[in-house]
Amino acid sequence: MLFKRLVDDNAKIWNEYINHEFVKQIENGTLPSENFMFYLKQDYIYLINYAKCYARLSINARTNTELRFAMKFQNYIVEGEMQLHQEILKLGIDTENFSDFDESILNMAYSRYMLSVGESGDFLDMLIALAACAVGYGVIGKNIKQRLGKIPSSHPYKAWIDTYSSDEFLSEVDEFIAFVDSYSNVVNESKFSRLSEIFGNVTRLEVGFWQHGLEMKMQI
Template identity: 30%
Template sequence: MVTGELRRRADGIWQRILAHPFVAELYAGTLPMEKFKYYLLQDYNYLVNFAKALSLAASRAPSVDLMKTALELAYGTVTGEMANYEALLKEVGLSLRDAAEAEPNRVNVSYMAYLKSTCALEGFYQCMAALLPCFWSYAEIAERHGGKLRENPVHVYKKWASVYLSPEYRGLVERLRAVLDSSGLSAEELWPYFKEASLYELEFWQAAYEGH
């Protein structure tokens, strides 16, 4: 399976993501709340642009079914995920206006520019290879650290993490992997996109931890 090979190649990057202090502390309940607030504001901006990238991917889809998949993901991001973020923002004393007015940091700007340009200029499957690390790495983070939630004293952290532990989310990741596995493309062809996005995921966590 091509996605399995991509994941194997990226393991050095992903192990750093899985062990990153931001996610380890978040699941343990020791992450300072100000760091989490900063992350939420940055990630809301990320989701807006992620939905745009998915919409661009839909225009590149080689079949109607794949176009539907991309559009369904874009719609789910705009509705479900953003509704969830609105609730999280309220719980930590922030508003949608705060999120809309927050200035994206340099990693966020670069990551979003990369995804949107890839989805606008490259092929559909190259775009999927660039989008998959976000979905998939969050699932692996949840698998790695989910056991800590039993002792986590911070309700909002547990609420945030529960999304990525759900069967629905895992099913979404498997669906995306299946799309890429059916591409007929080799890991060598897709690796540059998967690798770049994986590096951006790592940098996004680091920027959130540092607060800039």
């Protein structure tokens, strides 16, 4: 299947992504709150651009099925994930008044890279550019939940873990993987090489996103 091939072809960087130190500290509850808030603010800004990337995906759609998929997932980002972040950020960050200077350089590089893939490539290129984020968080959430079992109410990151390990979220992840896999038989080796390069790049950017959350770095 196509998605597994992409993961296998980029196994080292994928493992760094789903087992990053930032993820480990979320799991054991030792991540300092200021680091989590830095990450959450950057991720909220990222999700705004990520939703726009699904709009780019819809522009690249060639069929009604592709168009419906792009629109459904864009709506899920706007109505689902962003709402969680907004609720948490109400603790001290005004989400309605972010400026260009609130976005880190790494964050900027990630979203602009995805958009550049959509502008220069086709629907499948753009779909794979979105895949590391779409699937990785579900893998991480599921792994954490399996290791911890029932998350105690005292866990500082219970809401985050519950979101990304929920049946609803994991169902969306499964749907995304199945959609990617539906292209398995039409991807030749040349196309796979291009898709693997894109997937490797966005996974590297995900690793960078975790790392800049640990370091709270606005600049590179």
